[in-house]
Every structure is written in C-alpha cells, then in structure tokens.
Amino acid sequence: MPRPPRFDTGLLLDAAVRLAASGGPAAVTMSAVAQAVGAPSGSVYHRFSGRPALLAEVWLRTVEGFQDGYLDVLGGDPDLRRAACAAARHVVAWSRAHPQEAALLLYGPEEFGRTDWPEEYRERADRGNRRVFARLGEIGEALGAGGAQGADRVTLALVDVPLTVIRRHLRAGQPLPPHAEDLAEESAARLLHIR
Numbered sequence: 001m002p003r004p005p006r007f008d009t010g011l012l013l014d015a016a017v018r019l020a021a022s023g024g025p026a027a028v029t030m031s032a033v034a035q036a037v038g039a040p041s042g043s044v045y046h047r048f049s050g051r052p053a054l055l056a057e058v059w060l061r062t063v064e065g066f067q068d069g070y071l072d073v074l075g076g077d078p079d080l081r082r083a084a085c086a087a088a089r090h091v092v093a094w095s096r097a098h099p100q101e102a103a104l105l106l107y108g109p110e111e112f113g114r115t116d117w118p119e120e121y122r123e124r125a126d127r128g129n130r131r132v133f134a135r136l137g138e139i140g141e142a143l144g145a146g147g148a149q150g151a152d153r154v155t156l157a158l159v160d161v162p163l164t165v166i167r168r169h170l171r172a173g174q175p176l177p178p179h180a181e182d183l184a185e186e187s188a189a190r191l192l193h194i195r
Contacts, residue, residue: 015037019032030050092183158188
C-alpha cells in the first residue's frame with residue numbers, strides 16, 4: 001500500500017490562503033508555498049503546473065466554498081425577502097468564520113492572474129459566477145427588481161454592500177464588529193424595499 005503524500009494539495013492551498021491573506025496575491029509563489037509548509041519545491045510543482053494554476057486553484061477553492069454556502073442561503077427559504085436578507089448576513093458571517101479566505105476574496109480573480117489561468121480554470125470560475133448571478137436575477141425578478149437597474153440594485157444589496165461592511169476591518173486586520181451582520185441585513189432590506 002503506497003504511503004499517503006506528506007504534502008497534499010489541501011495543505012499547500014491552505015498555505016497559499018495564509019500567504020495571500022497576509023501579503024496579497026503577489027506573496028503566493030511556488031517557493032513561498034513550499035517554504036510555508038516545509039516541503040521541497042517539487043511537491044508544489046507536482047500538484048500545480050505553475051504559478052497560474054496555483055493561483056487559480058487557491059482562488060477557485062476559496063470562492064467556490066463561499067458560493068456553495070451563499071447559494072444554499074439564497075435557496076434555503078421560500079420567502080425570498082427573508083432569503084435575500086439572510087444572504088446579506090451570510091456574506092458577513094462567512095467572512096467572520098473564514099477571515100483569511102475573506103481577505104483573499106477581497107482582491108478578485110484578476111489580481112490572482114485570471115488572464116493567465118489555463119482555460120479549464122477560467123471556465124470553472126465563469127460557471128460559478130453564472131450560478132450566483134442567475135439566482136440573484138431570480139430573486140430580483142421575484143422582488144420586482146427586474147431589468148438592468150433592478151439587477152444592479154440586487155447586486156449592490158446582496159454582494160457589494162455586505163463586502164463593504166467587512167472590507168475596512170479585514171484590510172486593517174481587525175475583527176468584524178458584533179453588529180456587522182445587522183448592518184448588512186438592514187442595508188439590503190432598505191435597498192430592496194423589504195419590510
């Protein structure tokens with residue numbers, strides 16, 4: 001029976017998340033990840049064809065983990081008004097529970113070198129984004145926020161404002177205040193004319 005690898009992909013990606021959270025995407029290099037876990041550089045190259053693949057995988061693993069929970073919340077309540085408010089809260093609650101991952105996501109895929117990613121990674125990112133924005137569109141239509149302006153309103157309420165609530169604190173390395181979820185929910189409710 002073969003021995004399990006000492007430096008598996010998850011361990012390497014965890015190190016990449018820590019590096020990105022503390023130093024931004026530029027800090028995520030093949031050698032920095034290897035050094036962070038005490039692995040030979042070959043262990044990183046064995047799992048990732050190069051830095052673009054490493055950056056793509058660390059971004060996608062993180063954003064997909066967020067998106068899965070976000071979509072669960074958006075679809076978890078038949079009352080779309082409650083689901084929308086819960087989604088705004090979820091952005092903050094997830095960020096509170098995963099501060100390093102949230103700090104990483106504040107950068108965006110372009111800063112993680114999306115233009116250099118292999119095509120399969122770009123397609124994977126696009127699929128995830130389409131799933132989220134399709135659901136946001138459904139919620140917008142159901143709440144009477146259709147069309148381009150309605151779509152912008154829903155995105156502002158359920159994505160942009162909750163991210164703004166967390167951005168300043170995460171970038172400063174501070175914990176999120178206890179009222180952050182409430183601020184995100186109240187802002188979403190007002191923007192979407194809920195309550």
